[in-house]
Amino acid sequence: MEDLLPSLTIKTWAEDDRPREKLLSKGRQALSDAELIAILIGSGSRNETAVELSKKILVSASNNLNELSKLSINDLTKFKGIGEAKAISIVAALELGRRRKETETTKREKIISSKSAFEIMKPTFIDLPHEEFWILLLNRSNTVIKKECISRGGVSGTVVDTKIILKMALENLASAIMLFHNHPSGNLKPSEADIKITKNIKEASKLMDIQLLDHIIMTDDNFYSFNDEGMM
Numbered sequence: 001m002e003d004l005l006p007s008l009t010i011k012t013w014a015e016d017d018r019p020r021e022k023l024l025s026k027g028r029q030a031l032s033d034a035e036l037i038a039i040l041i042g043s044g045s046r047n048e049t050a051v052e053l054s055k056k057i058l059v060s061a062s063n064n065l066n067e068l069s070k071l072s073i074n075d076l077t078k079f080k081g082i083g084e085a086k087a088i089s090i091v092a093a094l095e096l097g098r099r100r101k102e103t104e105t106t107k108r109e110k111i112i113s114s115k116s117a118f119e120i121m122k123p124t125f126i127d128l129p130h131e132e133f134w135i136l137l138l139n140r141s142n143t144v145i146k147k148e149c150i151s152r153g154g155v156s157g158t159v160v161d162t163k164i165i166l167k168m169a170l171e172n173l174a175s176a177i178m179l180f181h182n183h184p185s186g187n188l189k190p191s192e193a194d195i196k197i198t199k200n201i202k203e204a205s206k207l208m209d210i211q212l213l214d215h216i217i218m219t220d221d222n223f224y225s226f227n228d229e230g231m232m
Helices: 019-026 033-041 050-060 065-069 084-105 114-125 162-171 192-207
Strands: 132-138 144-152 176-182 211-218 223-225
Touching: 019 033, 033 050, 033 084, 065 084, 114 132, 114 144, 114 176, 114 211, 114 223, 132 162, 144 162, 162 176, 162 192, 176 192, 192 211
Parallel strands: 176 211
Antiparallel strands: 132 144, 132 176, 211 223
């Protein structure tokens, strides 16, 4: 008997409730997160609309877009009605949003504290499920020249090459550098490896007349500063 029932499609909804029509008539701000995702995926499954499916996906990520950004294509395709193409659309849209935010926060800003450095780098790390190591290159007035990714690793660590860091600093005529890496576990306590690499880079950069200002460990919403904690 169920096969005789019509499938639930957005076209059967009142026009004001259809995401595309709602966006056109009321503007993008009027749409919920689920409705925006529904536009990306276009259709749901036989038994639920694109909006209902989108709500289910959001619930799995605690209704948090940052958590949703951490889902892989494989994670998304586990939902009935989400194939590879739809999963790719979701991942691509969230990555564009992340890059837009990153672009807005990486203008030629001046570092005045560990907090200001954290805010500049936060968009880079906010939804990473693995560890990455980045540097900020600064001029004599502590204005950001450039930021560079040094390495990407797994959940528990990444390899850092001091020579690569110094090469980038010299090529960009940086007077100072700051180190950043994330702990996907959420634990901000520096490891012995973190302490050792900080010491090594500080000693090596001093020989090149480049100042290491800080090493900051990042989580989504907090940070640990070696400089603030007297670890430099």
